[in-house]
Amino acid sequence: MDEVRRPGRPRDAARDEAILDATREVLLRDGYAGLSMEKVAATARVGKPTIYRRWSSKATLVGDAVLHSFLTAVPGIRLPGQHITDGPAQQLTAWFRAYAEWVGDPRHAAMILALTAAAAESPHDAESLYRHHTRAQHEALVSCLRAGVTSGEFRADADLEAVADALIGSVLYQLLTRTSSASPHRTEHLLDVLLAGLRTTDR
Amino acid sequence: MDEVRRPGRPRDAARDEAILDATREVLLRDGYAGLSMEKVAATARVGKPTIYRRWSSKATLVGDAVLHSFLTAVPGIRLPGQHITDGPAQQLTAWFRAYAEWVGDPRHAAMILALTAAAAESPHDAESLYRHHTRAQHEALVSCLRAGVTSGEFRADADLEAVADALIGSVLYQLLTRTSSASPHRTEHLLDVLLAGLRTTDR
Amino acid sequence: MDEVRRPGRPRDAARDEAILDATREVLLRDGYAGLSMEKVAATARVGKPTIYRRWSSKATLVGDAVLHSFLTAVPGIRLPGQHITDGPAQQLTAWFRAYAEWVGDPRHAAMILALTAAAAESPHDAESLYRHHTRAQHEALVSCLRAGVTSGEFRADADLEAVADALIGSVLYQLLTRTSSASPHRTEHLLDVLLAGLRTTDR
Amino acid sequence: MDEVRRPGRPRDAARDEAILDATREVLLRDGYAGLSMEKVAATARVGKPTIYRRWSSKATLVGDAVLHSFLTAVPGIRLPGQHITDGPAQQLTAWFRAYAEWVGDPRHAAMILALTAAAAESPHDAESLYRHHTRAQHEALVSCLRAGVTSGEFRADADLEAVADALIGSVLYQLLTRTSSASPHRTEHLLDVLLAGLRTTDR
DNA sequence: GAGTAACCGAGACGGTACGTCATGTCTTTAG
DNA sequence: CTAAAGACATGACGTACCGTCTCGGTTACTC
Numbered sequence: 001m002d003e004v005r006r007p008g009r010p011r012d013a014a015r016d017e018a019i020l021d022a023t024r025e026v027l028l029r030d031g032y033a034g035l036s037m038e039k040v041a042a043t044a045r046v047g048k049p050t051i052y053r054r055w056s057s058k059a060t061l062v063g064d065a066v067l068h069s070f071l072t073a074v075p076g077i078r079l080p081g082q083h084i085t086d087g088p089a090q091q092l093t094a095w096f097r098a099y100a101e102w103v104g105d106p107r108h109a110a111m112i113l114a115l116t117a118a119a120a121e122s123p124h125d126a127e128s129l130y131r132h133h134t135r136a137q138h139e140a141l142v143s144c145l146r147a148g149v150t151s152g153e154f155r156a157d158a159d160l161e162a163v164a165d166a167l168i169g170s171v172l173y174q175l176l177t178r179t180s181s182a183s184p185h186r187t188e189h190l191l192d193v194l195l196a197g198l199r200t201t202d203r
Numbered sequence: 204m205d206e207v208r209r210p211g212r213p214r215d216a217a218r219d220e221a222i223l224d225a226t227r228e229v230l231l232r233d234g235y236a237g238l239s240m241e242k243v244a245a246t247a248r249v250g251k252p253t254i255y256r257r258w259s260s261k262a263t264l265v266g267d268a269v270l271h272s273f274l275t276a277v278p279g280i281r282l283p284g285q286h287i288t289d290g291p292a293q294q295l296t297a298w299f300r301a302y303a304e305w306v307g308d309p310r311h312a313a314m315i316l317a318l319t320a321a322a323a324e325s326p327h328d329a330e331s332l333y334r335h336h337t338r339a340q341h342e343a344l345v346s347c348l349r350a351g352v353t354s355g356e357f358r359a360d361a362d363l364e365a366v367a368d369a370l371i372g373s374v375l376y377q378l379l380t381r382t383s384s385a386s387p388h389r390t391e392h393l394l395d396v397l398l399a400g401l402r403t404t405d406r
Numbered sequence: 407m408d409e410v411r412r413p414g415r416p417r418d419a420a421r422d423e424a425i426l427d428a429t430r431e432v433l434l435r436d437g438y439a440g441l442s443m444e445k446v447a448a449t450a451r452v453g454k455p456t457i458y459r460r461w462s463s464k465a466t467l468v469g470d471a472v473l474h475s476f477l478t479a480v481p482g483i484r485l486p487g488q489h490i491t492d493g494p495a496q497q498l499t500a501w502f503r504a505y506a507e508w509v510g511d512p513r514h515a516a517m518i519l520a521l522t523a524a525a526a527e528s529p530h531d532a533e534s535l536y537r538h539h540t541r542a543q544h545e546a547l548v549s550c551l552r553a554g555v556t557s558g559e560f561r562a563d564a565d566l567e568a569v570a571d572a573l574i575g576s577v578l579y580q581l582l583t584r585t586s587s588a589s590p591h592r593t594e595h596l597l598d599v600l601l602a603g604l605r606t607t608d609r
Numbered sequence: 610m611d612e613v614r615r616p617g618r619p620r621d622a623a624r625d626e627a628i629l630d631a632t633r634e635v636l637l638r639d640g641y642a643g644l645s646m647e648k649v650a651a652t653a654r655v656g657k658p659t660i661y662r663r664w665s666s667k668a669t670l671v672g673d674a675v676l677h678s679f680l681t682a683v684p685g686i687r688l689p690g691q692h693i694t695d696g697p698a699q700q701l702t703a704w705f706r707a708y709a710e711w712v713g714d715p716r717h718a719a720m721i722l723a724l725t726a727a728a729a730e731s732p733h734d735a736e737s738l739y740r741h742h743t744r745a746q747h748e749a750l751v752s753c754l755r756a757g758v759t760s761g762e763f764r765a766d767a768d769l770e771a772v773a774d775a776l777i778g779s780v781l782y783q784l785l786t787r788t789s790s791a792s793p794h795r796t797e798h799l800l801d802v803l804l805a806g807l808r809t810t811d812r
Numbered sequence: 813g814a815g816t817a818a819c820c821g822a823g824a825c826g827g828t829a830c831g832t833c834a835t836g837t838c839t840t841t842a843g
Numbered sequence: 844c845t846a847a848a849g850a851c852a853t854g855a856c857g858t859a860c861c862g863t864c865t866c867g868g869t870t871a872c873t874c
Contacts, residue, residue, distance in 0.1 A: 008849030009839045015851085033324040036829060047852045052831070059236075110326060117323035119379050120316045121236040131380040138380075155399075159392030162373065165380075166393050169372030170365065172379075176322050177334040177341075189362030190369050196358075197400025211818025212870045218820085239860055250821045255862065414823030415865045421825085439730040442855055453826045458857070465642075516732060523729035525785050526722045527642040537786040544786075561805075565798030568779065571786075572799050575778030576771065582728050583740040583747075583774075595768030596775050602764075603806025621846080645834055656847040661836065 011053075018044040019051055023065035028110050032062065032117035059118040059129060066115045067133045069108070088148030089195055095140070096167065096191050100184040109175055116172065138164050145198075154198040163194060214256070221247040222254055226268035231313050235265065235320035262321040262332060269314045270336050291351030292398055298343065299370065299394050303387040312378055319375065341367050348401075357401040366397060417459075424450040425457055429471035434516050438468065438523035465524040465535060472521045473539050475514070494554030495601055499594075501546065502573065506593045515581055522578065544570050551604075560604040569600060627653040628660055632674035637719050641671065641726035668727040668738060675720045676742050697757030698804055704749065705776065705800050709793040718784055725781065747773050754807075763807040772803060 022044035026035045037058060041048045055061035086094070102108050119130035141164040148154035170190055174183070225247035229238045240261060244251045258264035289297070305311050322333035334341075344367040351357035373393055377386070428450035432441045443464060447454045461467040508514050525536035547570040554560035576596055580589070631653035635644045646667060650657045664670040711717050728739035750773040757763035779799055783792070 006849085007841070007847070009841095009851080011850065012839095031325045031327075037831080038829060041852095045852085047854090048831080049833085049853095050851065053850080113323045113326055113329070116379065117320055120320035120323060122234045123313060123316055124234070126316070126379055127381060134380070155396075158396050159389055162389045162393035163396060165376045165389070166369040166373035166397075169374070169376030170369040171372070173368045173372030173375060176319065176329055177337070178330060186362055186365045186368070190365040193358075193361050193366060193397060193400035194369075195400070197396035197398070209818080210816075210872065212820085212872080214819070215870095240862085241860060244821095248821085250823085251862080252864090253820065256819085411867075412823085413821065413867075415825080417824065418865095437731045437733075443857085444855055447826095451826085453828095454857080455827090455859090456825065459824075519729045519732055519735070522785065523726055526726035526729060528640045529719060529722055530640070532722070532785055533787060540786070561802075564802050565795055568795045568799035569802060571782045571795070572775040572779040572803075575780070575782030576775040577778070579774045579778030579781060582725065582735055583743070584736060592768055592771045592774070596771040599764075599767050599772060599803060599806035600775075601806070603802035603804070624846085646836085647834060654847090656849085657836080658838090658848095659846065662845085667835095 015044070015046055015050055016054065019046055019054070019061070020065045020068050022046075023061055024069060024111070027062065027065065027114045028107055031110070032114045035062070035114075037061075059122060059125060062114050062118045063129050063133055066111045069111045070133070070136070088144055088151065088153055091144050091147075092141070092195070093188075093191060095144070096187055097184070099137070099171065100187045103171055103175065104184060112172065112175055116176070134168060137168060141167060148198070152200065155200055158198055163198070166194070167191075218247070218249055218253055219257065222249060222257070222264075223268045223271050225249075226264055227272060227310075227314070230265065230268065230317045231310055234313070235317045238265070238317075240264075262325065262328060265317050265321045266332050266336055269318045272311070272314045273336070273339070291347055291354065291356060294347050294350075295344070295398070296391075296394060298347070299390055300387070302340070302374065303390045306374055306378065307387060315375065315378055319379075337371060340371060344370060351401070355403065358403055361401055366401070369397070370394075421450070421452055421456055422460065425452060425460070425467070426471045426474050428452075429467055430475060430517070433468065433471065433520045434513055437516070438520045441468070441520075443467075465528060465531060468520050468524045469535050469539055472517045475517045476539070476542070494550050494557065494559055497550050497553075498547070498601070499597060501550070502593055502597050505543070505577065509577055509581065518578065518581055522582075540574060543574060547573060554604070558606065561606055564604055569604065572600070573597075624653070624655055624659055625663065628655060628663070628670070629674045629677050631655075632670055633678060633720070636671065636674065636723045637716055640719070641723045644671070644723075646670075668731065668734060671723050671727045672738050672742055675724045678717070678720045679742070679745070697753050697760065697762060700753050700756075701750070701804070702797075702800060704753070705796055706793070708746070708780065709796045712780055712784065713793060721781065721784055725785075743777060746777060750776060757807070761809065764809055767807055772807065775803070776800075 019040065022040045023035070025043055026039050030039070035058065037048060037051055040061070041051055044051075051061065055064065103112060115130065115133055119126040142160050145154060145158075145160040145163060149156050149158070149160070167187075167190070171187060174186065222243060225243045226238070228246055229242050233242070238261065240251060240254055243264070244254055247254075254264065258267065306315060318333060318336055322329040345363050348357060348361075348363040348366060352359055352361070352363070370390075370393070374390060377389065425446065428446045429441070431449055432445050436445070441464065443454060443457055446467070447457055450457075457467065461470065509518060521536065521539055525532040548566050551560060551564075551566040551569060555562055555564070555566070573593075573596070577593060580592065628649065631649045632644070634652055635648050639648070644667065646657060646660055649670070650660055653660075660670065664673065712721060724739060724742055728735040751769050754763060754767075754769040754772060758765055758767070758769070776796075776799070780796060783795065
């Protein structure tokens with residue numbers, strides 16, 4: 001299980017962090033369009049080859065920068081609910097509130113937009129890029145919904161993937177059309193309708 | 204209401220079409236990232252100043268190219284239903300099917316992605332850009348939903364904007380994560396759930 | 407005989423001069439090794455593509471810069487003697503003195519060294535480069551020597567090309583080994599020996 | 610007289626040879642311009658620091674590589690003639706023939722050009738570099754000429770240094786202008802003229 | 813019908829950034 | 844302390860586009 005020691009000077013892990021930090025900083029300041037590898041290198045006080053050694057393109061770099069932003073800044077978002085006392089509906093609501101709040105921060109909204117830009121810009125790696133970086137959320141949502149189906153609270157014939165798509169997609173659409181930020185109560189209203197539609201009619 | 208006649212040679216309207224066609228062609232071939240004004244000019248057999256005289260940036264050019272693609276290629280999408288015989292639910296279903304089918308064409312999917320890229324790339328003009336170009340769809344959806352509320356078929360307390368956001372957003376999310384295309388039946392399933400949630404409980 | 411007018415904006419001849427001037431300036435300051443296209447561009451206040459549009463490499467740029475230095479700065483060197491009263495020997499002496507004096511200026515010495523570096527650096531274009539830029543001198547020397555043969559002053563069996571090679575080559579060798587500059591009297595002494603060797607023995 | 614034993618692992622003398630060999634190999638293949646420390650290191654299967662530990666720059670490395678080429682490949686060139694039976698004129702002729710023949714080999718011509726490039730590239734170390742590596746030849750020539758003066762065969766007032774400069778310089782000039790190689794008979798013709806010019810008039 | 817003013821294509825211009833390569837130094841493990 | 848390997852900051856490479864400009868030439872109104 002030991003890592004194989006390659007010859008030569010090992011990569012400095014501190015550079016990775018510096019580069020990702022710089023990427024986020026530039027992203028916030030100038031947006032995805034205004035982000036250049038040169039700026040990132042200068043901000044991180046790092047040579048360009050040091051960046052290219054780790055990330056082959058602007059898109060993959062931004063992808064990782066955003067992913068780290070997800071993981072480090074909002075770990076709570078990863079597991080929508082750990083208390084068994086909460087039912088799926090409450091869990092979904094809790095998650096959605098946390099997500100909306102997280103996205104409410106313009107700095108986090110900028111991360112989502114950057115990721116979206118990276119994916120939409122080059123359709124061929126869109127899937128690998130966008131999916132990979134939102135998969136955690138999507139899977140958490142689906143498993144939560146599935147728990148609701150198992151418990152009999154939700155309809156068994158509902159397409160859970162489609163519901164998860166709609167939850168994440170609606171926030172994305174709001175970010176794109178109402179830059180300021182997605183309104184928390186709007187997302188909550190959507191959840192109302194969706195939950196109503198999901199519940200088993202004979203209860 | 205007459206247009207003010209400026210002196211000098213008037214602009215050649217045929218160039219507009221040639222440029223927009225070229226833009227779509229390049230967009231399909233190389234994606235938004237691979238689109239350069241230079242390529243568009245070469246493809247349209249037009250000088251660069253001829254483009255800049257009409258569009259000030261890549262984003263606005265792409266915006267118009269996509270909008271024309273919407274308007275000319277799928278006019279049916281604009282008005283979800285003009286036959287009063289159809290109820291709101293049927294109208295929504297019809298519109299959603301048409302939309303999903305339209306987006307199913309990779310060429311049209313590329314247009315949506317390009318528009319998304321343009322908007323996500325520079326947050327400050329995201330709103331003006333993206334909203335402007337998807338507003339028609341969004342408004343049609345909302346007015347259709349509102350008709351359902353008026354007729355008593357849909358709950359009065361539902362946030363119709365949120366529902367419209369979710370419908371459009373879910374397609375967008377699918378485009379970003381499953382490049383091939385959005386699956387038509389998935390969107391249909393989502394509609395099922397949403398309609399169920401929208402319907403007045405005491406029916 | 408009219409020049410064909412190509413379409414598009416014509417090149418600005420003033421840039422050529424600015425670039426060549428900058429090249430010479432950098433050459434003097436930093437030598438051939440220290441000359442980079444980037445420095446030349448910055449010094450000439452010109453974009454890099456403007457240079458590459460005209461010269462494909464550092465070597466050809468330096469070649470032209472040195473050639474212009476020859477032509478503009480020391481036109482007298484081109485025609486070794488225009489007074490018919492002077493015999494070939496006097497003409498050679500006059501030319502050699504002028505040449506040695508010209509090369510005595512460190513700025514001109516730097517030009518010759520730069521040209522030499524450009525040629526020696528890449529053997530395949532050495533010939534086209536070096537020969538082209540020193541040909542004028544070489545031809546003038548040979549024709550002068552040939553006049554001496556015709557007039558009977560010089561031996562008919564002498565290899566005039568070899569003599570011209572030696573005259574130019576000796577200055578070059580001195581530049582390379584005694585950087586400060588070639589000593590004028592040394593070249594004059596060489597001329598003494600060569601003239602003595604060239605003269606017809608029975609005079 | 611014992612070498613001082615320094616602590617630690619001693620340098621491997623075999624590396625020196627490997628590096629110099631690699632330098633010559635790259636020089637032949639790509640010329641001085643195309644030679645990089647990286648290529649040399651790779652060709653010699655040696656780390657870059659191993660090179661920098663021994664030679665501080667590309668120029669000094671090339672200098673030594675060429676010098677070794679001189680010493681090992683054509684030892685005969687070092688001493689123009691050790692048989693007292695030959696007069697200075699014959700010795701000069703013999704040396705010149707050997708030199709011209711040696712230079713006739715394109716591999717050796719490349720060495721001279723590389724040395725020239727190294728010197729011409731940075732005027733400040735031109736002297737130390739070029740002079741050091743051609744000094745042996747130059748001194749041999751001068752001492753040979755001086756013997757001729759002592760014996761009364763050559764004029765006492767001739768500038769022997771200038772003559773030596775011309776001999777070496779003419780070969781250099783030919784290499785620069787006629788890449789293929791210097792023509793042996795041309796150098797021989799030059800020697801004819803020079804010897805004629807050197808000889809005491811009253812013979 | 814002559815001006816004139818804006819159009820058109822082509823392409824040069826000063827720039828910025830690209831992604832790659834080489835420089836010379838530093839840091840690691842191994843000998 | 845040396846050696847090989849390779850990461851590092853730096854900086855130049857030659858190319859692609861940017862958006863502006865300057866050409867010769869065209870087209871359609873205005874006088």
